[in-house]
Amino acid sequence: MTIRIVRTVAELRATLEPHRAGRIGFVPTMGALHEGHLSLLRAAGAENTTVVLSLFVNPTQFGDAADLEAYPRTEEADIASAAHVGTHVVFAPSAAEMYPAGFATTVSVDGALTATLEGAVRGRSHFDGVATVVAKLLLAVQPDRAYFGAKDAQQVVVVRRMVTDLRIPVEIVACPTSRDADGLARSSRNARLSAEERTLAAAVPRSLRAAQDAFASGIRDPHRLTALVHEGLAHAGLDQEYVEIVDADSLEPLTDIARPALLALAVRVGQVRLIDNVVLDPGVDDRIVLERSTA
Amino acid sequence: MTIRIVRTVAELRATLEPHRAGRIGFVPTMGALHEGHLSLLRAAGAENTTVVLSLFVNPTQFGDAADLEAYPRTEEADIASAAHVGTHVVFAPSAAEMYPAGFATTVSVDGALTATLEGAVRGRSHFDGVATVVAKLLLAVQPDRAYFGAKDAQQVVVVRRMVTDLRIPVEIVACPTSRDADGLARSSRNARLSAEERTLAAAVPRSLRAAQDAFASGIRDPHRLTALVHEGLAHAGLDQEYVEIVDADSLEPLTDIARPALLALAVRVGQVRLIDNVVLDPGVDDRIVLERSTA
Numbered sequence: 168m169t170i171r172i173v174r175t176v177a178e179l180r181a182t183l184e185p186h187r188a189g190r191i192g193f194v195p196t197m198g199a200l201h202e203g204h205l206s207l208l209r210a211a212g213a214e215n216t217t218v219v220l221s222l223f224v225n226p227t228q229f230g231d232a233a234d235l236e237a238y239p240r241t242e243e244a245d246i247a248s249a250a251h252v253g254t255h256v257v258f259a260p261s262a263a264e265m266y267p268a269g270f271a272t273t274v275s276v277d278g279a280l281t282a283t284l285e286g287a288v289r290g291r292s293h294f295d296g297v298a299t300v301v302a303k304l305l306l307a308v309q310p311d312r313a314y315f316g317a318k319d320a321q322q323v324v325v326v327r328r329m330v331t332d333l334r335i336p337v338e339i340v341a342c343p344t345s346r347d348a349d350g351l352a353r354s355s356r357n358a359r360l361s362a363e364e365r366t367l368a369a370a371v372p373r374s375l376r377a378a379q380d381a382f383a384s385g386i387r388d389p390h391r392l393t394a395l396v397h398e399g400l401a402h403a404g405l406d407q408e409y410v411e412i413v414d415a416d417s418l419e420p421l422t423d424i425a426r427p428a429l430l431a432l433a434v435r436v437g438q439v440r441l442i443d444n445v446v447l448d449p450g451v452d453d454r455i456v457l458e459r460s461t462a
Numbered sequence: 463m464t465i466r467i468v469r470t471v472a473e474l475r476a477t478l479e480p481h482r483a484g485r486i487g488f489v490p491t492m493g494a495l496h497e498g499h500l501s502l503l504r505a506a507g508a509e510n511t512t513v514v515l516s517l518f519v520n521p522t523q524f525g526d527a528a529d530l531e532a533y534p535r536t537e538e539a540d541i542a543s544a545a546h547v548g549t550h551v552v553f554a555p556s557a558a559e560m561y562p563a564g565f566a567t568t569v570s571v572d573g574a575l576t577a578t579l580e581g582a583v584r585g586r587s588h589f590d591g592v593a594t595v596v597a598k599l600l601l602a603v604q605p606d607r608a609y610f611g612a613k614d615a616q617q618v619v620v621v622r623r624m625v626t627d628l629r630i631p632v633e634i635v636a637c638p639t640s641r642d643a644d645g646l647a648r649s650s651r652n653a654r655l656s657a658e659e660r661t662l663a664a665a666v667p668r669s670l671r672a673a674q675d676a677f678a679s680g681i682r683d684p685h686r687l688t689a690l691v692h693e694g695l696a697h698a699g700l701d702q703e704y705v706e707i708v709d710a711d712s713l714e715p716l717t718d719i720a721r722p723a724l725l726a727l728a729v730r731v732g733q734v735r736l737i738d739n740v741v742l743d744p745g746v747d748d749r750i751v752l753e754r755s756t757a
Contacts, residue, residue, distance in 0.1 A: 176629055271575060272627035275568045306629045332567035334471055334601045
């Protein structure tokens with residue numbers, strides 16, 4: 168099957184109609200595809216008969232116009248990569264197709280899920296933008312399963328909440344964060360790092376790994392674990408926005424880690440904002456593998 | 463086919479699965495069914511193979527706890543009436559089924575659509591409650607068509623906007639307001655009017671009809687038309703919340719009626735709040751029929 172590019176919801180629905188007897192797997196992205204996205208497309212291909220990718224740089228989830236402007240757009244290369252891993256349909260709408268004149272609807276998720284971490288830094292409107300565009304994409308594609316990367320851990324929690332609350336009939340699948348050999352989480356923003364910044368950025372996975380090691384050795388106090396991360400990031404001179412340990416489901420602050428916790432952080436390396444996270448689960452040892460790990 | 467009562471979304475979906483080859487028509491209600499609701503169920507029956515009714519007094523769209531408390535609940539009689547007009551499935555969930563612990567999602571429609579008329583009096587949270595519950599119900603039932611009464615004109619506009627914006631795959635059908643012989647729009651709240659209040663309430667359709675007559679005679683100035691309504695309502699001593707003429711689609715204020723306009727009002731008769739409206743369309747004469755009309 169040749170890969171099919173569609174620009175409107177009407178075309179998308181007509182294209183998918185004959186495929187609804189099988190299972191449709193959907194990977195929503197903002198394009199600038201990297202190995203992390205491709206791993207989501209492969210996961211979708213392994214579990215479904217039809218794979219749909221969306222490419223849409225959603226303006227409503229950017230608080231900062233410069234960040235939106237700088238976001239990489241590489242559609243031709245994205246389509247070639249997607250075709251290579253067996254994607255069947257690419258939905259690449261214009262902003263006018265997604266937000267036509269008169270558009271007035273917002274889907275919001277309230278409470279700790281959106282007030283903390285990224286919500287605290289980027290403002291709640293960031294997750295309003297995410298929840299609204301994901302709801303629209305899920306209702307446009309109507310997939311059986313939708314795939315998200317664990318790097319955007321809070322996004323996964325917010326999307327799951329929204330899907331459960333609104334009863335959108337889809338299974339949300341979170342796939343492990345894809346990492347380069349030095350442990351850095353793959354991100355479309357990494358392309359904007361200079362060689363020197365890239366070396367500094369490797370302190371992010373190293374610091375998270377240090378906290379994982381301490382956790383594996385029995386340390387359960389969130390303050391001691393975040394202190395290790397702060398120290399590792401400071402050592403590389405990175406500008407820290409937050410380093411927090413919260414309940415992995417409710418995103419509420421924790422005083423002790425008796426159940427799965429999310430250790431999440433955001434830093435700035437030069438002009439580039441990076442986020443990363445690991446789950447600290449008393450039952451599972453899932454440490455980041457680092458190229459030159461001393462462990 | 464016997465009427466089937468279901469209490470959960472899971473039961474509902476399982477029940478509807480075999481009917482998806484045909485067309486599903488859906489009538490969402492807060493129960494206390496009257497002839498207006500039955501006319502919606504009949505319209506759904508005429509155009510679809512399966513008719514689904516929901517009965518759910520949605521707490522999130524009531525600003526006033528006393529109003530919520532006083533809202534009539536007559537489930538057994540509702541099911542009997544619905545069965546009589548050929549309803550196949552009744553979805554009557556509990557509040558806990560619709561809003562389980564941890565529920566955190568709101569669907570909002572912004573701008574003039576929700577800031578004016580009912581939104582101005584009841585607060586924007588009223589339409590947040592409406593948009594959220596209607597989105598949930600539409601996604602739970604997944605009907606081909608959903609039927610709403612024109613009496614709640616603003617609700618129809620808000621629901622259409624939300625369905626268009628989120629790309630919910632359903633056709634929204636607005637049915638004409640059902641009226642008693644004296645012209646009073648049928649409403650579950652009418653049951654709470656005393657005989658004397660009921661007589662006073664007939665000033666509502668009489669006043670709207672007076673404005674329709676003036677409009678038909680060529681008067682296009684919204685102020686002159688609303689003045690007629692104010693006068694008619696004042697003559698009956700009714701407590702007026704608003705009487706407004708707005709664009710029928712955008713709900714923006716008008717200075718002249720060159721395209722379809724909505725003349726909408728809310729009054730209080732004793733403890734009971736009533737709303738009503740007519741469309742003033744330069745192309746269509748659709749005047750309310752009154753029992754003792756002198757026209």
